[in-house]
Amino acid sequence: MKKIIALIAVLGLLLPGIPVFAAERGLTPYSVDVTTYPITEDATMAAQIAHDVVSIHHIIITNSDATVAQTVTFYENAASTTTVTSAFAFDIASTSASGYVEPIQIPFPIPSSALELANPCIRKSSLISDVKVTIFYR
Numbered sequence: 001m002k003k004i005i006a007l008i009a010v011l012g013l014l015l016p017g018i019p020v021f022a023a024e025r026g027l028t029p030y031s032v033d034v035t036t037y038p039i040t041e042d043a044t045m046a047a048q049i050a051h052d053v054v055s056i057h058h059i060i061i062t063n064s065d066a067t068v069a070q071t072v073t074f075y076e077n078a079a080s081t082t083t084v085t086s087a088f089a090f091d092i093a094s095t096s097a098s099g100y101v102e103p104i105q106i107p108f109p110i111p112s113s114a115l116e117l118a119n120p121c122i123r124k125s126s127l128i129s130d131v132k133v134t135i136f137y138r
Contacts, residue, residue, distance in 0.1 A: 027057055027136040034072060034124040034131040048121050049137065050079070055114035058136040059106040061090065065129035066102075069094040072131060078121030087117055092131075114138070 032048050063070055070092040077083040092104065108114045124131040 027138055029134060029136050031134040034122050034133055036124055036127050050119060053116050053118045054137040055116050056135055056137045057108050057114050060134040061104040062132045063092050063129050067094050068126055068129040070131055071125040073123050075121045076117040077119055079119045
């Protein structure tokens with residue numbers, strides 16, 4: 001009986017992490033240090049993931065300073081300044097918890113709910129802190 005209780009306890013600890021590993025199996029990770037360069041300048045325009053369409057299943061955003069508010073904007077059709085459009089933006093609010101910065105995770109766990117973007121590009125709003133974005137896509 002003790003073995004069964006121990007097994008249930010161990011499974012209780014492991015099961016919450018299984019969907020994340022299962023959802024990310026077979027996905028390609030892409031990490032980028034996000035810049036503030038204007039999206040409409042030819043010199044700074046480039047699709048960071050050059051694909052016709054990528055299906056994004058998970059996004060992790062880290063901000064190096066919790067006291068700095070940032071807006072991280074995701075663009076699509078970033079291969080040209082004439083076709084680039086804003087897909088969505090994510091606000092990272094500033095907090096008083098300086099010294100402790102927690103990553104923000106945006107999961108799209110169901111394959112049919114993946115975010116689909118063509119030639120995506122990512123920009124941040126402030127020079128003050130470093131922002132890193134990791135995207136798991138297919």
